Amino acid sequence: MPTFPRVSPGRWRERASRGLISALSLLVFAFLDLVDFVLCFFFRFVDGVLEGNPIPCYCWNRREKQGSPDGVGEEEEVSETLYGRRNLFREIGLVSYGGRSGEKEGKGASRSTRRWSDCGCESCISWQGKEEEKLYLMVREPSQARNHWGNSFESVIFLHGFLSSSSLWLETVFPNLSEVAKHNFRVFAVDLLGFGGSPKPTNCMYRLKEHLEMIEKSVVKPFQLSSFHLVAHSMGCIIALALAAKYPESVKSITLIAPPYFSSTEVRASHTALNRLAERKIWPPLLFGSAIMSWYEHLGRTVCFIYCRNHAMWEWILKLLTWRRDLNFMITDLTKHTHHSAWHTMHNVICGAMKLMDKHLEVVNEVGISVKIIQGDRDQVVPLECSYSMKSKLPLADLKIIANADHNTVMVGREKDFTRELEQIWFTSIESKLS
Numbered sequence: 291m292p293t294f295p296r297v298s299p300g301r302w303r304e305r306a307s308r309g310l311i312s313a314l315s316l317l318v319f320a321f322l323d324l325v326d327f328v329l330c331f332f333f334r335f336v337d338g339v340l341e342g343n344p345i346p347c348y349c350w351n352r353r354e355k356q357g358s359p360d361g362v363g364e365e366e367e368v369s370e371t372l373y374g375r376r377n378l379f380r381e382i383g384l385v386s387y388g389g390r391s392g393e394k395e396g397k398g399a400s401r402s403t404r405r406w407s408d409c410g411c412e413s414c415i416s417w418q419g420k421e422e423e424k425l426y427l428m429v430r431e432p433s434q435a436r437n438h439w440g441n442s443f444e445s446v447i448f449l450h451g452f453l454s455s456s457s458l459w460l461e462t463v464f465p466n467l468s469e470v471a472k473h474n475f476r477v478f479a480v481d482l483l484g485f486g487g488s489p490k491p492t493n494c495m496y497r498l499k500e501h502l503e504m505i506e507k508s509v510v511k512p513f514q515l516s517s518f519h520l521v522a523h524s525m526g527c528i529i530a531l532a533l534a535a536k537y538p539e540s541v542k543s544i545t546l547i548a549p550p551y552f553s554s555t556e557v558r559a560s561h562t563a564l565n566r567l568a569e570r571k572i573w574p575p576l577l578f579g580s581a582i583m584s585w586y587e588h589l590g591r592t593v594c595f596i597y598c599r600n601h602a603m604w605e606w607i608l609k610l611l612t613w614r615r616d617l618n619f620m621i622t623d624l625t626k627h628t629h630h631s632a633w634h635t636m637h638n639v640i641c642g643a644m645k646l647m648d649k650h651l652e653v654v655n656e657v658g659i660s661v662k663i664i665q666g667d668r669d670q671v672v673p674l675e676c677s678y679s680m681k682s683k684l685p686l687a688d689l690k691i692i693a694n695a696d697h698n699t700v701m702v703g704r705e706k707d708f709t710r711e712l713e714q715i716w717f718t719s720i721e722s723k724l725s
């Protein structure tokens with residue numbers, strides 16, 4: 291640094307508090323490393339007793355790639371972050387026993403068996419026993435068979451983010467669609483694999499390709515979509531870009547809201563994503579929560595066991611406390627997953643698929659699909675720099691930063707403006723096609 295500006299007392303206080311948070315974070319996370327280490331033995335024992343042939347955890351396998359013959363040659367493996375997470379106690383190498391390597395996915399667990407730590411309420415297992423596994427889908431048909439411009443109508447697919455569901459769109463955009471949009475567009479909102487009312491199989495690795503396959507099987511193919519727009523929030527953006535790269539001729543526009551993106555030219559892109567999106571810090575609390583759920587397999591499973599498995603009871607208590615008949619959809623959506631589905635989606639999509647992003651962005655850029663990126667400047671979940679670095683990869687994209695909005699209030703609370711923005715994008719892309 292060439293100059294040393296004088297530090298004002300305010301800045302000094304800020305630096306001191308940041309230092310204190312870092313020091314405390316180190317201590318707290320060292321302790322959590324120990325707790326997770328101990329919980330590993332607990333779950334191993336209980337799973338053994340209750341499940342007979344349980345799904346093994348990722349704690350002890352450091353062999354990563356070489357030990358896995360079925361991983362070789364496969365384009366998309368599981369994320370390195372599943373195996374390569376730091377843990378003080380594992381690194382000391384106190385104990386070591388065989389992990390998952392060389393095993394077929396989810397051996398011992400059939401597709402629909404429920405783990406003892408998962409909720410078995412009717413709405414959580416409603417996907418089981420259906421003939422064919424498809425995503426939970428909300429469709430709203432247009433009120434006219436032909437649109438305003440004389441062609442057959444266009445479709446829009448909405449993809450939600452992590453720990454969310456199609457309610458995100460049903461409660462914000464859908465009720466605010468203008469009459470013109472309602473007449474001319476067929477809108478689809480899916481619950482992603484492992485979330486909301488969609489299947490949550492225990493023998494699935496929830497990689498990007500599995501999420502894509504389900505969307506194809508549930509929406510693109512059955513509705514024979516050959517022309518559609520995409521709207522995605524947060525993690526949904528990773529899936530939307532992959533879908534666009536796979537159907538470059540069909541995708542007419544992509545709207546990405548708070549897209550998590552770190553350049554994949556970086557080595558260990560998946561670790562960068564984990565470290566940046568779930569930094570091991572105790573403050574702010576939101577970050578602390580995501581760090582616990584993303585770094586600690588067993589601690590996360592314990593939280594899910596306490597909270598998700600008993601969600602009906604917690605919802606009842608919350609309603610009582612807040613004196614309300616209905617809870618906000620964002621609260622009820624938080625529990626609509628299993629630990630297995632959320633843990634693997636976090637690692638295999640948000641972290642593991644980061645290295646595929648540049649390839650997808652290149653396709654989108656080459657084909658010239660119209661892209662709009664929207665993010666709030668107060669986003670605490672996805673750093674604002676993600677939108678800027680994505681814009682640098684997509685020079686033609688339109689970037690809009692919303693002042694005083696965070697990861698959710700970029701849509702929630704400004705539903706009407708947000709919906710108008712979306713409609714503008716769809717209409718513009720149709721008009722540019724006609725002209």
Ligand SMILES: *[C@@H]1O[C@H](CO)[C@@H](O)[C@H](O)[C@H]1NC(C)=O
Nearest residue numbers: 460461462463465466705706
């Ligand atoms: C827009 O959506 C919000 C949130 O669902 C709702 O409160 C509001 O009434 C909607 N506006 C219109 C015009 O429907």
